[in-house]
Amino acid sequence: MDQQTRQALKHDQFVDTTQHGLEWATENRNSLIRISVAVVIALFIVIGGYLFYQHRSEQATVAFGEAMQSYQTPLAQPGQAVPPGVKTFPSSAERAKAANALFTATADKYGMTPSGKLARYFAGLTFVEAGENASAESTLKQVAGGMNADLAALAKLSLAQLYRQTGRDAQAIDLYNELAAKSASTVPPGLAQLQLAELYENQGKPDLAKKVYAQLKDKDAKGPAGQLAAQKLNPAAAPAGPGAQ
Numbered sequence: 001m002d003q004q005t006r007q008a009l010k011h012d013q014f015v016d017t018t019q020h021g022l023e024w025a026t027e028n029r030n031s032l033i034r035i036s037v038a039v040v041i042a043l044f045i046v047i048g049g050y051l052f053y054q055h056r057s058e059q060a061t062v063a064f065g066e067a068m069q070s071y072q073t074p075l076a077q078p079g080q081a082v083p084p085g086v087k088t089f090p091s092s093a094e095r096a097k098a099a100n101a102l103f104t105a106t107a108d109k110y111g112m113t114p115s116g117k118l119a120r121y122f123a124g125l126t127f128v129e130a131g132e133n134a135s136a137e138s139t140l141k142q143v144a145g146g147m148n149a150d151l152a153a154l155a156k157l158s159l160a161q162l163y164r165q166t167g168r169d170a171q172a173i174d175l176y177n178e179l180a181a182k183s184a185s186t187v188p189p190g191l192a193q194l195q196l197a198e199l200y201e202n203q204g205k206p207d208l209a210k211k212v213y214a215q216l217k218d219k220d221a222k223g224p225a226g227q228l229a230a231q232k233l234n235p236a237a238a239p240a241g242p243g244a245q
Contacts, residue, residue, distance in 0.1 A: 060110030064119050067102035071095065071126065096129035117148055121155055128162055136162055153184035160195065169199060190216055190225025197232070 073095055076088035089095035103123040110116035121143045127136035140162065143155035156175045163172040176199070179192035193216045200209035213229040220226030 056110055057113045057115065060106060060113040060115035060119075063102070063106040063110065064115040067099055067106055067119060067122065070102055071099035071122070073098075093130050096126040100126035100130060117143070117146065117151060121151055121158075124155065125158060128158070133162065133166060149182075150184050150186040153179060153182070153187040157187050157192070157195070164199060169203060172199060188225065190220050190223060190229075194225055194228065197229070 074086070074088050075092060075095065076082050076090065078090060082088055089098065100123055103119045103126060107116050107120035107123055111120065120139065124136050124139035124143060127133075127139055137159065140155045140159040144152050144159060146152050146155075156179055160172040160175040160179075163169070163175070173196065176192045176196035179187050180189045180196065183189055193212050197209040197212040197216075200206070200212065210233060213232045216229040217226050217233060221230070
């Protein structure tokens with residue numbers, strides 16, 4: 001078979017393949033159109049969803065900033081001179097209630113965004129400051145059970161403090177031990193152990209406190225928590241203050 005014949009056969013095969021492809025496309029035209037439309041719609045949904053999330057995140061950031069501004073409003077006693085145009089609150093409890101309403105609204109509206117999740121945590125804190133312990137507990141538990149480990153650790157630490165304030169030391173101890181066994185960047189294990197030791201001291205259980213301090217000193221001898229634990233174990237060896245002779 002000469003070269004010209006081979007080229008002709010190749011050409012015929014290409015023509016046949018192309019023709020079969022065109023025939024298949026013609027026969028399945030409606031299916032192809034549906035698939036193409038589905039792909040385009042999926043792309044629009046993904047892109048639109050991303051843009052919508054970004055927009056919601058920006059709105060959540062603004063709302064959270066307004067709540068924080070309220071939370072940082074200065075306090076002023078009745079009769080105290082206040083510059084014109086400066087807003088104040090008469091007590092931390094009143095300020096907490098006002099900020100709580102904004103934090104809660106932000107969390108409820110933008111709960112899937114980072115600012116919304118952070119707002120939920122601050123809603124728990126402001127419930128505590130406002131003296132609404134039941135709402136504080138349920139809110140902090142919600143944050144503590146969330147997927148954000150660092151924020152969950154902060155909520156557990158605040159929840160443990162609430163348990164201590166309301167006479168539930170056993171639950172606080174469980175949370176401190178849980179935090180000490182992990183390594184969240186927001187709540188180092190050493191901090192949880194120091195809080196646990198302090199709780200034991202307040203309970204009048206110095207032996208248990210010393211045991212926690214000793215474990216912390218051995219585990220983190222050069223760290224600030226370990227050094228503080230060493231001072232607690234041997235107060236006489238604590239470094240002298242700046243004014244000491």
